[in-house]
Amino acid sequence: MSKTILEVSDLSMRFGGLLAVDGVALKVEQGQIVSMIGPNGAGKTTVFNCLTGFYKPTGGVIRFKGEEVQGLPGFKIARKGMVRTFQHVRLFKDMTVLENLLVAQHQLLNTKLLAGLFKTPKYRAAEQRALEQATYWLKKVNLLEDANREAGTLAYGPQRYLEIARCMVTNPSLLMLDEPAAGLNPSETDNLKQLINDLRNEHAMTVLLIEHDMKLVMDISDHIIVINQGAPLAAGTPDEVRNNPAVIKAYLGEE
Ligand SMILES: Nc1ncnc2c1ncn2[C@@H]1O[C@H](COP(=O)(O)OP(=O)(O)OP(=O)(O)O)[C@@H](O)[C@H]1O
Numbered sequence: 269m270s271k272t273i274l275e276v277s278d279l280s281m282r283f284g285g286l287l288a289v290d291g292v293a294l295k296v297e298q299g300q301i302v303s304m305i306g307p308n309g310a311g312k313t314t315v316f317n318c319l320t321g322f323y324k325p326t327g328g329v330i331r332f333k334g335e336e337v338q339g340l341p342g343f344k345i346a347r348k349g350m351v352r353t354f355q356h357v358r359l360f361k362d363m364t365v366l367e368n369l370l371v372a373q374h375q376l377l378n379t380k381l382l383a384g385l386f387k388t389p390k391y392r393a394a395e396q397r398a399l400e401q402a403t404y405w406l407k408k409v410n411l412l413e414d415a416n417r418e419a420g421t422l423a424y425g426p427q428r429y430l431e432i433a434r435c436m437v438t439n440p441s442l443l444m445l446d447e448p449a450a451g452l453n454p455s456e457t458d459n460l461k462q463l464i465n466d467l468r469n470e471h472a473m474t475v476l477l478i479e480h481d482m483k484l485v486m487d488i489s490d491h492i493i494v495i496n497q498g499a500p501l502a503a504g505t506p507d508e509v510r511n512n513p514a515v516i517k518a519y520l521g522e523e
Pocket of ligand 1: 311
């Protein structure tokens with residue numbers, strides 16, 4: 269039986285006179301790949317920012333693993349297992365690839381300062397686990413050989429994969445990707461598709477993504493949510509959405 273991991277109802281976000289998100293609802297079941305699509309400026313990233321605590325929504329309910337989380341600060345939501353990447357890659361560019369993955373784990377592990385200073389056995393064991401976890405995910409995204417390189421020196425595509433690895437080392441329940449294929453070439457996009465499928469199939473991950481690459485969206489999504497000018501426009505399977513006249517009109521504009 270499917271289990272709902274994220275349920276959002278009547279979400280709204282107002283910036284002064286602009287209602288950027290207006291009554292958005294969505295439901296993500298465990299193990300699903302769900303995409304949010306819509307024309308530029310539709311409000312997709314604003315929805316992500318509300319879900320992940322970067323913005324305090326003006327209204328609505330966000331239920332994550334059965335618990336209401338709207339208005340909680342981002343770090344608390346991340347600790348509950350909702351993690352994300354960004355439209356513009358945000359890595360610690362002066363740190364090595366490996367350090368980026370270790371820092372991500374420390375940020376979430378709530379490491380005690382004294383335990384760190386005295387390197388207690390418990391602290392050392394946690395460090396060892398963090399290293400193993402980082403190595404595992406670096407292998408997965410083909411970056412093990414680049415572990416000691418500064419993250420900022422990686423090409424754009426690998427930086428995007430590193431961002432995903434940085435999320436995965438924290439053992440999330442829900443992975444949210446904001447335009448993961450932006451700036452990737454076709455073969456990198458293909459690898460990304462395999463990686464997302466693998467995360468779901470091999471790691472039981474639930475994925476919610478925003479994406480403009482329609483081929484990718486149609487290929488990998490179980491469910492698609494379309495928003496337009498902040499409001500929900502349609503939702504359904506890739507086939508249902510593809511053939512929905514309102515969606516076609518929103519993308520192509522009025523004749
Ligand atoms: N912090 C903010 N302050 C004021 N307006 C904002 C803010 N963030 C977003 N907006 C506005 O909200 C609207 C929705 O923007 P958003 O970035 O969520 O759209 P999007 O669907 O993610 O677009 P794209 O596909 O181009 O990334 C836009 O009109 C944008 O200018």
